[in-house]
Amino acid sequence: MGKNQHVTPHKDGGWQVKGENNLRATVRTSTQAEAIERAREIARRQESELFIHGKNGRIRERDSYGNDPYPPKG
Incomplete structure (x- = not known):
């Protein structure tokens, strides 16, 4: 399993994709959708989690x- 993606x-405008605990962005884009x-x-590809943050x-x-697991335990 790879790093979770955020x-x-x-900070300089636009949006970024960062692997968890990475210091630098993997990708910078002008829109959140991109x-x-x-x-x-x-x-x-990495079989990991994706976290989408808002402007705040x-x-x-x-x-x-x-x-x-499917069905989920619990």
Whole structure:
């Protein structure tokens, strides 16, 4: 399983995709939609989680592309 991917606002404007605990962005884009598309591709390839943050930095959406148990336990 790869690193979780986070779509966050970039401090200089635009949006970025960062692997969890990475210091630098993997990808910078001008729109959030572009960043989400790129992050989704990476998360699918790495079988990891995707976290989409809003402009305020809080997580607003989350998708899993890992090996989730089905049906869920619990």
